[in-house]
Amino acid sequence: MNASRTACSLPTSRLIDKHGRSVTYLRLSITDRCNLRCRYCMPEKGVKVLGHGEILSYEELERLGRLFTGLGVRKIRITGGEPFVRKGCLEFMERLKTNNPGLDLRLTTNGVAVMPHLAGLKRLGIDGINLSLDTMDPDRFLDVTRRDRLETVLLVFHEALRMDIPLKVNSVVQVETGDEDIVQLAQLARDNSVALRFIELMPFSGKARSDLCRGESLAERLERLFPGMVEISSNDIETARKFSVPGFKGTLGIIEGESRRFCASCNKVRITPAGLLKNCLYDRGVLDLRELMRSGAEDQEIEARIIDSVRAKLVDGHKVAEQQERLCEDSMATIGG
Ligand code: SAM
Ligand code: SF4
Numbered sequence: 001m002n003a004s005r006t007a008c009s010l011p012t013s014r015l016i017d018k019h020g021r022s023v024t025y026l027r028l029s030i031t032d033r034c035n036l037r038c039r040y041c042m043p044e045k046g047v048k049v050l051g052h053g054e055i056l057s058y059e060e061l062e063r064l065g066r067l068f069t070g071l072g073v074r075k076i077r078i079t080g081g082e083p084f085v086r087k088g089c090l091e092f093m094e095r096l097k098t099n100n101p102g103l104d105l106r107l108t109t110n111g112v113a114v115m116p117h118l119a120g121l122k123r124l125g126i127d128g129i130n131l132s133l134d135t136m137d138p139d140r141f142l143d144v145t146r147r148d149r150l151e152t153v154l155l156v157f158h159e160a161l162r163m164d165i166p167l168k169v170n171s172v173v174q175v176e177t178g179d180e181d182i183v184q185l186a187q188l189a190r191d192n193s194v195a196l197r198f199i200e201l202m203p204f205s206g207k208a209r210s211d212l213c214r215g216e217s218l219a220e221r222l223e224r225l226f227p228g229m230v231e232i233s234s235n236d237i238e239t240a241r242k243f244s245v246p247g248f249k250g251t252l253g254i255i256e257g258e259s260r261r262f263c264a265s266c267n268k269v270r271i272t273p274a275g276l277l278k279n280c281l282y283d284r285g286v287l288d289l290r291e292l293m294r295s296g297a298e299d300q301e302i303e304a305r306i307i308d309s310v311r312a313k314l315v316d317g318h319k320v321a322e323q324q325e326r327l328c329e330d331s332m333a334t335i336g337g
Contacts, residue, residue, distance in 0.1 A: 013072025015269075015306070017279075017313035024074045025268035027108075029336030030061060030089065031081040032273045035112050037146040038134075040172060040201055041332050044146055055273040058092045060293055064271065065096045065103075067303055075104040077130075079336035081273065084113040094124045106130065108170075108337060111156040112149050118159055128166040131157055134177070136184040144174075161192055168195040170255070173218060182225055189250035197240045197253035198222070202281075202332070218254050226252065263316030272334055277306065279313040281335060282320040286312065 015023035032055070037044050056064070065076060076096065083089050097105050107121065108130040114121075121129070133153055134144050141150040160167050171177075171185055182198070189196040198218055216224070219241070223229055228246040239262045240253035256262070270278040275290025287309040292302055314320050 015068075015071050015073070015310045018311055019313070019315055021266060021313070022072070023267055023269055023310050023313075024072060025077070026068050026073045026075070027077045027079055027268060027270045027336050028061065028065070029079050029081065029271065029273050029334070030083055030092070031055060031086040032331075032334050033085045034080060034082040034110070034333055035085055035147070036082070036110050036149070038172075039144055039146070040174060047331075050274055056271075056275045056290055058088060058095075060275070060290070061092065062095055062099065063293065063299075064289060065100060067299060067306065069100040069103055071303060071306060074102070075106065075127075077106045077108055077336075079108040081333045081336075082110055082113065083107060084109060084117060090117045090120045090124075093121070093126070097124050097126075108132070110145075111153040112147070114156050115152065115159065118156065118163060118165070122163045122165055126165060128168065129160055130168045130170050131160070132170045132172075133157070133185070134171045134174075135181045136187075137181065140176075140181065143176075157188070161194070168197060170197050170199055172199045172201055174201055179221075179225060182221070186226065186245075186248075186252060189252055190245070190248045192250055194250040195240070195242070195253055196250060197255050199255040218256070222252060222254070263318075266313075266316075269310060269313075270335060272336070277309055278335065279310065280317055280320045282317045282324070283314075284324065 013022040013024050017023065033049050034042065034047075036042075037047075068076070078089070078093060078096075080086070093105060093107070097103060104127045105125075106128045107126060110132045114129075131153065135141050136150075136154075138148070138150045141153075142148050157167070157169070169185070169188055171181075173182075185196060188194060200218060222243065226243075226245045229243045229252065230245075231241060232244045232251065233242045240255045243252045243254075245252060266280075270281070271289065272278065272285065275288065275293070276285030277287040277289055278284075279286050287305055289302070289306075292305060297305075314323075
């Protein structure tokens with residue numbers, strides 16, 4: 001390895017795009033399968049899933065983990081589909097953490113199948129869990145996810161807090177999301193030291209953006225619902241705007257993905273379950289890593305192709321979308337959020 005090492009034992013990034021941004025963050029989607037059917041993400045029936053031979057094997061994923069950390073990635077987020085629907089997820093994460101010292105390893109999950117693995121996640125030193133939860137109302141939960149699993153998700157929330165696992169809660173705001181949903185969810189951040197982030201709905205599966213339908217932006221809505229709310233950070237590589245609210249132990253946040261406000265400081269790339277490298281949520285994939293690995297490419301060649309692909313990263317998501325007729329994916333589950 002010829003890159004210089006930092007104090008945390010990972011190298012400084014060799015992944016630099018033509019706009020001067022360093023890529024240090026990889027979102028690794030390990031499956032397109034899921035145990036929920038969120039309305040904004042998947043249809044109820046007839047979900048087309050990849051065959052076992054089509055998704056990257058754990059061996060291939062570990063190889064990519066090693067190559068990307070060797071190139072300067074410091075943070076990997078495991079996502080899906082639902083990561084824990086795939087057998088062996090915990091053991092894979094353990095190996096990733098052990099084999100890449102200093103790696104910041106995180107998980108995005110709906111929580112449904114996580115409870116039996118929570119102690120293992122704590123043991124391996126997970127650096128954070130993002131739990132997706134759109135409502136505290138059991139009927140609304142059933143309506144949004146088409147499954148009756150709210151209780152299980154809330155158990156995971158409380159158990160992760162008890163174990164001192166750093167926790168964020170992500171809530172997608174849809175047109176059906178009422179003020180009462182937002183206020184009830186906010187109680188999680190009022191009573192606990194967690195970051196609750198409201199996410200702009202992105203128009204996958206042909207759905208129009210809906211969070212603005214009420215004639216106010218998400219920020220305006222939160223300001224109305226939580227008087228005295230103050231913006232507390234504009235950290236360059238945070239994708240969320242963060243707010244404090246008087247009397248809250250935790251914070252509220254907004255992820256303005258659809259507005260694409262955070263592109264200027266974007267430091268991440270994604271890999272889909274089928275091994276496509278994506279420079280941007282909105283691109284169709286810039287490099288077929290599965291094909292490259294399965295054709296017998298050596299590490300050095302793969303590294304060079306990754307460096308070249310990242311260098312070509314476009315300036316923002318608007319530019320990427322302009323170059324395409326429409327989003328190619330049917331669902332966020334094939335990208336990992
Ligand atoms: N199944 C896991 C979960 O739900 O946390 C991980 C994968 S999921 C695709 C990752 C994140 O993307 C979730 O927080 C989910 O709410 C969000 N998401 C899915 N579809 C979305 C959409 N159309 N717009 C905005 N966020 C979306
Ligand atoms: Fe599954 Fe996550 Fe998509 Fe919901 S958002 S259907 S939990 S992948």
